[in-house]
Amino acid sequence: MAVSETPPASEAQSIPKPPPAWLSILRMLYRDKFALCAAIFLIVVVFCAVFGPMLLGEAATDQNLRGRNTPPFDFSQHWTMWLGGDALGRPLLARIIVAAQNTMMIAAGAVLASLIIGTTLGLVAGYTGKAASQVIMRLADVIMSFPSLLLAVIVLYMLEPAVGNLIIVLAITRIPIYLRTSRAEVLEVRERMFVQAAQVMGASTFRIVFRHILPVVAPTLITIATLDFAFVMLAESSLSFLGIGIQPPEITWGLMVSQGRSYLTSAWWLSFWPGLAIILTTLSLNLLSNWMRTALDPVQRWRLEISRKKK
């Protein structure tokens, strides 16, 4: 074995020193034009949610019965009427902006709560012993087999139909999705060799689960969560439609869609604009989560770091 021990120079790949983290993230976002548009749109939505009710709260509830179902694109009117007026002559654009707050609060709250609870239970079920896993999984089966709308009706009938309760109900019904996914992934990842390597070093269970397993599982769960965002928005609207969700004069996009339903044949814009807001928000979240999955994975990141070449 007359071989020198140092590796040949060609073996090492030359990679320049990385720029600061925030700069490289922005640069990667700029590379993916779809994700960039999505991010801008979401910033606008968040801005509306935070400041909308403060700025346009009055205008959104201002009835004007002469302007019932005003058609959109009438630019001679005040700018809040450009998207038309609803059945009570209230400006649609202002209402959409104001409704963003409730909609976002319910959807984000329910998705985050179910994501965190579901993932935690899934990690426990996947990594610990059989007994805990059995209890958790059967619990998930119970929730899954129970019609979610029925559950919501029962709970909201007994409790006050407020934003907080709505979040709780929607979160509970979505927990099993994260739970089952994270458990299945954990069962696979825990057998990988780097987990064994951490065990040999004496790493605690907490460390193995949060440092080694969770980062591998997280991208899948985040993708599911963004898809779920739309589902929760629509579920909330169906509850509102049944009269056990958000109560007028409070508004959400989902409620606006269902309120406009009775005028669909005569005034399509009542349902269309809030529906479009729901679609665009979900689409943006999806595009952004797709970008994030690539950007967070060191193996895939180069796809965003190299400049696009023509094929």
Add this chain to the structure above:
Amino acid sequence: MSHLLEVRNLTVDFHTAQGTVHAVRDVSWHLDRGECLAILGESGSGKSVSASAVMNLIDCPPGEIVSGEILFEGEDLLKMPSERRRDLNGRRVAMIFQDPLSHLNPVYTVGFQISEMMTTHGEPKDKARARTLELMKRVGIPDHENKFDQYPHQFSGGQRQRLMIAMALAMKPDILVADEPTTALDVTVQAQILRLLEELQAEYGMGLLLITHDLGVVAEVADRVVVMNAGEIVESGTAQQVYKAPVHPYTKKLIAAVPGEGEMAEPVGQDEPVLKIDNLRKVYGGFTALDDATLTVLPCETVAIVGESGSGKSTLAKTVLRLEDATSGAAYYDGRDLVSLPAKELFELRRHIQMVFQDPTQSLNPRMSVYDIVSEAFAIHPDILPKAKWKARVQELLEQVGLEAAHMSRYPHQFSGGQRQRIAIARALALEPQLIICDEAVSALDVSIQAQVIQLLKRLQKELGLSYLFIAHDLPLVRDFAHRVVVMQGGKIVEQGPVREIFESPREKYTKDLLTASPHPDPEVQAERRKARMELEKTA
């Protein structure tokens, strides 16, 4: 005159996101009837690409055959309509692969899969069945009538490779392409499969194209050899010629890197053992994976555990490290029994015993940077080092294993296989252990990289006074590295002793089998070994 198969000036490019890779450049070779040509090369040398081009297995895109021709009996395969090419594939040119399990469909019986080879080329069903049975008998499947209706998982690795060979031979092809046919197999099984291939080649008068990284396999079966490096042919000639008088520096380097030639180590002096394993036993259900293993490791000593798959050598490592709980027995480190130690005390001992795993691609977390991977040891054991000194220490460790400080912020996938294993070694060293258990730590690496890593391990042993428990299946490697050797078979320790004793005067038949089965890169020596093996078989 025309050859059976001739590749002329073949150039294949792969268009990837990082740019165009020239997989093979201007490669020419030929194969005649009844001859065995070996294409030898390390990973990434392009040795499989020209054979894939012959079999029409290159995905285009990203692959592109830029220039050249592949002549089969004088007819260019690349200009042929795909209809006719499909007809040739399997019927005239057949192929066997490295991993027979992933190339046999798990939901069909093996009999069906072999006869399918014939029915797709237009043979009637009953005839195909008869021929399948005949082939299964020929490749040495015992009780072939009943095995016809069994599924791939019911066979052993060697038997599956035999079935693949039977499938390839179904249409009596003129050319058999074997891509690393024995790499996934144990040495004794490898010897059997290679012999079967040789016999069949003579019987059918086929041309055998063998793609391998193993000089020993070349010495055993090849008539001629083509050595490839970085997409180019650097040397060609008869196996004898290339081994005895290599011309190109790469070939010289490759031959020099082959283990099993160096001085054997003398046993280290008597001392208090670092690790003392006492009647260790592990039972899974009714299966005894480890049967009363007893051995000791002295300070600064390398003890190699050799054995074939299923011999219990990895189970031994896992029970000592408490990745699995032992059924009975004890393993003493520093007077304390690792097997029955409570969790808190075990945590302290973890520092002293570390492990380097087989495949560095899997044993390093892909989402952590090199700095995070190595410094995790300090995060787990905070008493080793204050946080302010982590960076300096990681840098020192990386330099110790032959990497650079600048590598700290990179991720594992940006390194080559050998470099990754260096990172894994640096991680193990971070805890300042006394004993490192290496589970097949170099078997996933190329021969020349293997030699470098072994050299590194030797140096670290000298510098830091480490002991190694080195688990391996590769005997020549063990011969160069170990002080003492433990031979295992079926969960039991068959024989143990100083390396010289085991290699020069083995007592047990199993040890002798292993020694004669492991191929030697010198065709002359290999011929002698084969003779010895035949005699051993006769006496049995």
